Amino acid sequence: MRRAFVNARLLDPASGLDQTGGLLVLGETIADIGPHIRPDQLAPDIEWVDCHGHCLAPGLVDMRTQFREPGEEHKETLDSISRAAAAGGITALVGLPNTRPVIDDVAVVEFVARRAREVKLVKIFVYGGVTKGLEGKQLVEMGLLREAGALAFTDGLHAVRNAQVMRNALSYAKAFGALIIQHPEDPDLAEGGHMNEGELATRLGLSGIPTAAESILLERDRQLVSLTGGRYHAAHLSTAEGLAVVRRAKAEGLHMTADTAPPYFALNDLEVQGYRTFAKVSPPLRSEDDRLAVVEALQDGTIDVIASDHSPHDQESKRIPFAQAEPGMVGVETLLPLALELYHKGQLPLLDLLRKMTVAPAELLGLPLGTLAKGKPADLVLFDLDRPWRLDVKGGVGKSKNAPYDGRPVQGQVRMTVVDGRIVYQVAEA
Amino acid sequence: MRPRLGGSCDSPMGGVNPTPMDDIIFPHQHILGIEGMGPEAISTILDLSESYVDLNRGRDKKRSDLRGRTVINVFFESSTRTRTSFELAGKRLGADVINIAVEASAINKGETLLDTAMTLNAMHPDVLVVRHPYSGAVQLISEKVECAVINAGDGWHEHPTQALLDALTIRRRLGSLAGLNVAICGDVAHSRVARSNILLLHTMGAFVRIVAPPTLVPAAADRLGVDVYHDMEEGLKGVDIVMMLRIQTERMRGSLFPSQREYFRYYGLDVEKLKAAKPDALIMHPGPMNRGIEIDSDVADDINRSVIPEQVEMGVAVRMACLDLLTRNVIANFDEDGSAGGNT
Numbered sequence: 043m044r045r046a047f048v049n050a051r052l053l054d055p056a057s058g059l060d061q062t063g064g065l066l067v068l069g070e071t072i073a074d075i076g077p078h079i080r081p082d083q084l085a086p087d088i089e090w091v092d093c094h095g096h097c098l099a100p101g102l103v104d105m106r107t108q109f110r111e112p113g114e115e116h117k118e119t120l121d122s123i124s125r126a127a128a129a130g131g132i133t134a135l136v137g138l139p140n141t142r143p144v145i146d147d148v149a150v151v152e153f154v155a156r157r158a159r160e161v162k163l164v165k166i167f168v169y170g171g172v173t174k175g176l177e178g179k180q181l182v183e184m185g186l187l188r189e190a191g192a193l194a195f196t197d198g199l200h201a202v203r204n205a206q207v208m209r210n211a212l213s214y215a216k217a218f219g220a221l222i223i224q225h226p227e228d229p230d231l232a233e234g235g236h237m238n239e240g241e242l243a244t245r246l247g248l249s250g251i252p253t254a255a256e257s258i259l260l261e262r263d264r265q266l267v268s269l270t271g272g273r274y275h276a277a278h279l280s281t282a283e284g285l286a287v288v289r290r291a292k293a294e295g296l297h298m299t300a301d302t303a304p305p306y307f308a309l310n311d312l313e314v315q316g317y318r319t320f321a322k323v324s325p326p327l328r329s330e331d332d333r334l335a336v337v338e339a340l341q342d343g344t345i346d347v348i349a350s351d352h353s354p355h356d357q358e359s360k361r362i363p364f365a366q367a368e369p370g371m372v373g374v375e376t377l378l379p380l381a382l383e384l385y386h387k388g389q390l391p392l393l394d395l396l397r398k399m400t401v402a403p404a405e406l407l408g409l410p411l412g413t414l415a416k417g418k419p420a421d422l423v424l425f426d427l428d429r430p431w432r433l434d435v436k437g438g439v440g441k442s443k444n445a446p447y448d449g450r451p452v453q454g455q456v457r458m459t460v461v462d463g464r465i466v467y468q469v470a471e472a
Numbered sequence: 473m474r475p476r477l478g479g480s481c482d483s484p485m486g487g488v489n490p491t492p493m494d495d496i497i498f499p500h501q502h503i504l505g506i507e508g509m510g511p512e513a514i515s516t517i518l519d520l521s522e523s524y525v526d527l528n529r530g531r532d533k534k535r536s537d538l539r540g541r542t543v544i545n546v547f548f549e550s551s552t553r554t555r556t557s558f559e560l561a562g563k564r565l566g567a568d569v570i571n572i573a574v575e576a577s578a579i580n581k582g583e584t585l586l587d588t589a590m591t592l593n594a595m596h597p598d599v600l601v602v603r604h605p606y607s608g609a610v611q612l613i614s615e616k617v618e619c620a621v622i623n624a625g626d627g628w629h630e631h632p633t634q635a636l637l638d639a640l641t642i643r644r645r646l647g648s649l650a651g652l653n654v655a656i657c658g659d660v661a662h663s664r665v666a667r668s669n670i671l672l673l674h675t676m677g678a679f680v681r682i683v684a685p686p687t688l689v690p691a692a693a694d695r696l697g698v699d700v701y702h703d704m705e706e707g708l709k710g711v712d713i714v715m716m717l718r719i720q721t722e723r724m725r726g727s728l729f730p731s732q733r734e735y736f737r738y739y740g741l742d743v744e745k746l747k748a749a750k751p752d753a754l755i756m757h758p759g760p761m762n763r764g765i766e767i768d769s770d771v772a773d774d775i776n777r778s779v780i781p782e783q784v785e786m787g788v789a790v791r792m793a794c795l796d797l798l799t800r801n802v803i804a805n806f807d808e809d810g811s812a813g814g815n816t
Contacts, residue, residue: 241692245507247607247629247667250691317608361586363606365627 043463044068048081050093050424054100055397056413064090065098067420070462075414093424096457099396100412101133101164101421104374105301105403106277106349108198109135109166112153113142118354118441120154123374124163126440128467130375131423131456132350134165134404134411139176140198146171146182151190163466164459165411165421172197172211172222178204181211188218193407196223196277199324199369201259203229208263212272221406223275224263226284227325231255236365238311238326246317248364251326257283264291267298275406276300278351280325282335289344299406300344301398303351304380305371307336313446317364320446323353324369337389340398347406348398350377354442371445375438378425380447382454385427392427422460429455496520498797502614502621505630506671514639514675517793521640524789524796528564538567541598541799545571546588547624548604553759553784554624554633558601561791567598567799585609586616593617598799602626607664620798622791628662633794634758635668637786639676641779642713644786645754650677655701655708655749657683658717658739658766661690665758666717670696683707685739687728704739708748716741716757719766732765742768754779 048064052075064079065072066088081090104127110118127135137154139145145154145168158166170192174180184195195215202208202224211222232255237243239250260276264287267274279285279302291298305323310333313321321327339345353370360367381399384390404412411421433447459467498516500509527533543562545555555571562569574588583591585604589612592600599620602610607627614621625631642649654673660666660682673680674697681699682689693700701707708714719735729735741755755771755778763769772778 239691241695244690244692244696245667247627247664249628252691317611358584361612362584363604363609363612363627365606365608 044088046079046084046088046090047093047098048079048090049095050098051095052414053097053393053396054414055393056401058393060393065414067463070420072414072416072418072420074416096424096426098422098424100400100414101423101459101461102131102378102399103134103403103412104132104350104377105136105347105407107135107137107352107374109137109141110354117356120157120166121161122441124161126438127164127374128459129439131378131425131459132164132374133421133459133461136167136169136193138196138198139169139171144171144176146174148186148190151187151192155191164461167193169194169196172202173207176200178202178207181214184215184220185218188220194221194223199225201225201227201229205262205266209266209270212266212270212274216272221273221275223277226256226259226276228255228259237314238328240311240329242311242314253281253283256281256325257287260284260287264298267296273297278303278306278325279345280306280328281332285335285339285344299346301347301349302336302345303349304373304377307333308380308383318446319360319364319367320444322364322367322369323371340390346398347403348381350374354440355444356442360444372440372442375440376433376445376447378456379452379454383452386453420460420463423456424458425454425456427454431455498801501801503632503794504611504614504623506632506635506668511675514672517636517797518640518643520793520796521789524792528788533564535564536566537796538565538799541567543567543569543599543601543795544592544597545601546574546592548574551603557787558624558791560788561795565792565795589613589616599795622794625664629664630668631664632668633791634665635672637783637790638669638756639672640786640790641783645779649673652678652712653710654678654713654715655681655683655711656715659688659719660684661688662720663717669715670698681707685729704745705748708745711749711753713754713756714741714749716767718758719762736765740766740768741771743770746771756780756783
């Protein structure tokens with residue numbers, strides 16, 4: 043199979059490439075790239091795709107999603123999330139271990155790998171739990187899980203609460219060079235809380251979670267990283283105070299990296315007004331000041347990665363009183379257009395933005411993905427950078443529709459998604 | 473404006489041309505909270521309530537305004553006072569009133585809140601009176617049913633009829649709410665009564681202070697436009713109204729304050745602390761009281777200053793007014809549809 047993508051704006055954050063040209067795919071890999079790949083230069087047997095000047099970038103690598111399979115297939119399956127991810131320009135997904143059963147054992151990793159081969163749309167990876175049953179007590183078999191394919195270790199939606207367990211996890215994981223990913227929220231301060239602590243929570247009569255819940259745990263972990271020399275990654279950061287801890291850790295040269303997700307730079311806690319359970323996420327949507335701090339941290343590099351934090355939930359988990367509703371939003375289909383808001387507002391250069399969704403997460407997780415270099419897998423996203431449209435979560439391809447973005451005007455739309463040279467998504471031509 | 477008591481028609485509900493609406497305009501389909509309610513709407517409820525106070529004190533307490541209407545009290549959280557008050561209000565207006573305690577029944581069978589709402593809706597009630605332990609749950613129900621909904625307390629959020637009956641009690645004693653200084657004392661953080669009262673008192677032009685230990689003050693109290701005091705005597709200085717809140721027993725087990733003894737010492741209302749307030753300041757409590765914890769019996773039973781029994785009395789009148797006003801809107805809706813054939 044030989045296919046060329048021509049007349050594209052080639053964007054490769056890894057090499058800083060931003061120029062008009064083409065890209066040649068042989069089989070599953072990128073064979074050549076550059077301005078010299080033009081329709082009139084191609085051998086006649088090469089099939090070519092006219093990109094009409096749209097952006098051709100490495101397929102997005104989404105380092106934080108929830109598959110729901112096995113266990114909660116009524117919310118999402120590996121099939122439905124793969125199709126949704128492909129529609130969102132994502133070519134590699136990493137799932138949290140909070141499936142049922144949880145991923146704390148080699149058998150479940152192998153189950154997901156087998157199902158991923160059957161679905162065969164986008165690339166699917168998983169994390170293993172840090173602890174057995176995600177209960178925060180006994181470490182999982184990190185070595186064996188790594189061999190089976192677990193990319194890194196996290197207890198998912200649960201923070202590793204016990205400092206000694208976290209210390210040991212960071213320390214033990216060094217033997218395998220493994221990354222420990224934390225949900226940085228102090229469980230005691232967050233207990234019983236449903237939204238950001240502040241005026242709206244007070245008015246709505248909902249118990250709040252203070253921002254200190256994030257920074258306190260991060261500060262503890264910063265010292266544990268310093269003590270152990272382990273590799274630590276803080277997921278979905280949401281507060282100015284929490285980001286300050288990561289900024290300091292980086293300045294000290296510690297291996298402490300961070301990601302955030304679109305809700306934390308595209309929304310603030312006012313979204314909860316009217317008890318909108320679609321706006322319930324964990325950590326909660328924060329104040330406008332915190333949202334601006336997240337944007338600033340994306341700009342200064344404190345936040346390395348943007349992930350979707352895709353958390354599918356059915357109506358029974360959301361059409362209930364706010365306090366009882368499950369936290370989480372779907373996000374794979376809206377990741378790129380929401381992230382592009384940062385570019386269109388002039389807050390991040392395009393390549394810097396794409397880096398946080400391609401090569402940055404790939405490097406962090408040790409995946410040879412996220413670049414347009416010769417010899418790399420032909421995982422690509424073609425998108426129209428400027429096209430204005432309105433998000434349509436209800437009309438999405440994912441199984442669950444829980445996100446408060448319906449009707450939001452955005453700019454930038456995925457035209458085509460390619461995984462290992464195969465076209466897995468293509469927008470219907472109008 | 474004093475609305476009608478009698479009504480110009482013997483059967484106000486009957487016929488395709490219901491009783492003229494008089495001049496009362498009540499622009500709300502539901503009463504979910506004081507938030508969003510303007511001073512006119514609040515005054516309308518209080519004015520109409522006055523007439524029902526007179527009725528309730530008379531010998532014949534029964535009217536037929538709501539004959540043929542169905543009121544369902546749905547309580548997802550136990551309550552005796554509020555439920556009885558609504559039940560009496562409905563019955564005195566001639567409605568059929570049914571009480572449902574959902575705690576132990578449907579929820580345990582896995583039926584969701586909205587399923588329960590839909591089931592009740594299918595029985596064509598005219599008004600649902602709902603209490604629920606979670607904030608926002610009553611609003612959620614109101615979005616799924618066709619009838620009027622009254623919030624009888626949702627979580628820590630609002631308890632609008634309590635604020636209205638408090639306002640009626642104050643207004644009857646002091647003439648007006650405007651310009652009064654009101655101290656709300658106790659567990660404001662977890663109190664729906666406090667939230668509704670703060671909103672109502674501000675809307676009607678009163679000044680509100682809260683008096684509580686720092687652990688029982690809500691996180692953004694300053695944003696509510698109240699003055700916060702941690703010293704009770706200072707907080708009560710010169711106030712016209714001392715509004716005590718009930719300390720929930722479950723809160724006493726947490727880490728919010730160390731003991732009942734210490735709480736009473738610093739935040740319990742007794743004769744000594746009350747001296748800081750105006751000499752004729754009124755004492756209020758939404759009940760049920762924890763005597764010796766948040767309020768001393770000497771104060772609670774002071775017949776010259778405690779209006780606690782009167783609050784209960786006003787509760788029935790206010791709830792009658794709420795039921796009356798909301799069902800008038802229902803009649804109007806039926807009339808517009810042209811579907812109000814006979815005693816619908």
